[in-house]
Amino acid sequence: MTKPYMNPEPVPPASQLSVLPFAAAVDGLLRGESEIPSLRVTLHRAISRQGEGYLQQVCAYVQGEKADPRGAGRVFPVDEGIIGAAFGDRRIWRTKAYKTNPEFQIDLREAMPASGDKRAPSEVAWSYLAVPFLGPQDQVVLILYADCNELNFFANDDRLRCVVAMCRGFCCLFDWLEKNDPFPNLRNFPLQKGKPITGSDRTVYSKIQEAVDFIEPPRFKEVPSFNYEASAA
Secondary structure, three states, X not given: OOOHHHOXXXXXXXXXXXXXXXXXXXXXXXXXXXXXXXXXXXXXXXXXXXXXXXXXXXXXXXXXXXXXXXXXOOEEOOOOHHHHHHHHHOOEEEEOOOOOHHHHHHHHHHHHHHHOOOOOHHHOOOEEEEEEEEOOOOOEEEEEEEEEOOOOOOOOHHHHHXXXXXXXXXXXXXXXXXXXXXXXXXXXXXXXXXXXXXXXXXXXXXXXXXXXXXXXXXXXXXXXXXXXXXXXX
16 A cells, blocks of 8 residues: 555645756766766655645656656655655765675665665665755755765765755855845745654665764755745735
């Protein structure tokens, strides 16, 4: 039976369009001049539905020149995988560095059953990243998510710092938009805080994933939640 929180729910087009170009820019930075196997980038937001708090995928997965729309709107419990870890402790999470792929594969096969993941190892990405965007009261507003099949891709500290710098720029721009309201027909309608709903079938791979303590997550000063919609002037 499909769990009710897995059903996709509509995301305002304005909210999707607000993050898609940013996801594409992150994708372009990560690809550089080379092709990264199965790289995809998206963002999730914290939402409330009937007084309950969830994470929702805001936009399609950006994959190079493509944007796969199938993921947009999916709703997850707040402890779902690596995005759940980033939500729970408000830190950046990523896959650890490994010397060799065989070592990684051994730990992956041990980590999956421990986390409740029933997929085949061949279905799982080799590198994951989750970057939480914090709000004025330290609440998680957004989470940047990326994965790919290149070993140690997000374990590169310089690459991670570049991604987080882009996220900080995104925060600065939307703080300015929130404060100055330059577009009368666009509003960030507030989302109420809900009781966090847990119970994911897949938790973080604690054996192969780690929190990053030496880089602070990006932070909004003015944006408490992310829910941009077109409105009457």
